[in-house]
Amino acid sequence: MEVQRAAEEEEEEVAVDVQVTDLLNALIAWKVPEDLFTISSLKASFETLFRSFDPEVQFQYFRSFRRVRISFSDAAAAAEARLRLHRTDFNGTEIRLYFPQSVHIGSPRLKPPKPEKQFLISPPASPPVGWEQSHDATPVINYDLLCAISKIGPGETYELHTATPTTPSVVVHVCEDEQGLGPTVADCSQQEKPLAPRPKIVQTRRPDFMPGAEQ
Template identity: 35%
Template structure:
């Protein structure tokens, strides 16, 4: 049974604060359960598989199963968090009947591990909360007590954090926000040019003909006048004279000198 059933709530003697805390806790849970230590017969035997599924269908007839035989696990998805909460604690330690848990195994080590797992029973855990669980969260009703302390069938959604009026920024404040539309032009330019754009003729290359003429007039081994003289400002000309190479001079010889006379 689910916690939201009226008969279940009437049989319990819970205070208003305890009831509100229970609904607040259920709103933060996920609908997915991970069942571990599943017997190997559930994956191979149809009767054992039916018994296993009926254990969880007792809490939610619309639940679905994803079998992972390589990990000896089963992923169970409930239709409500209340059903997942009840199945999480009521199915701990469930075992297959001995009449169905007697399939032969060829490997002795594997048979020993399966027998030990069958004696311990299954283990059921809550899966991690994903985006689908957050989007499917709906406001939970809050019970109000009357004057005599009996429960009154009234609902209130004042203390709920996630409502239909919440904006996307409030819901996804824990995630990185996408870039603003003004920046999307740099990431994905449009197929057509923007309004007001006109083609422009490309300018000609800038060529320094004076520099090319000066380089062409230079010859190796000759003097070159870099700057002509100016008579008005009385500036001399600048001439570059190349040095003579060592090969043109030939071998250098030291001029012999006489040793000076020694004095006593």
């Protein structure tokens, strides 16, 4: 039942209402000449073609897309302009006119998120009923293992996990301390012995100052 309910919720989220509306009172001129955006006389000639159908026509130029939006006062003027000017020649380029479309995805009204997802919003809203914050688990420290490892001397090994037919063994190899810089073998019940002093790092000497050198 839970699997079926989850599948139904996914189908509800995937099924989105998409509405496409044609804007019949406007046209989009597609791939217009590049000179149309820079030469004023060419722009005036282009606008004259459409003002013969509607004196109140308005133009919006999109140079990056090489398109022009032509808005008419009514749909009849837009339909007549497309019927007569579509695929006609203008300054050596074929004019292509299309009706723009407005795409609405989902409901036109904004719906609030589902209650079980509201606590993921930043800043968070009220959490759902019954929701409780989880607490981090307390770290587990194996003192027996730490004690056994501390008793291992240099060059010795300690098997942490015995091998099985399906898993390998885990063995700790302690490196030998040739220079005597590392800690010595210490028992857990005894006090820790002081470590040997660490070697001093010699700082690199700064070059002598030369007055003749350019800074």
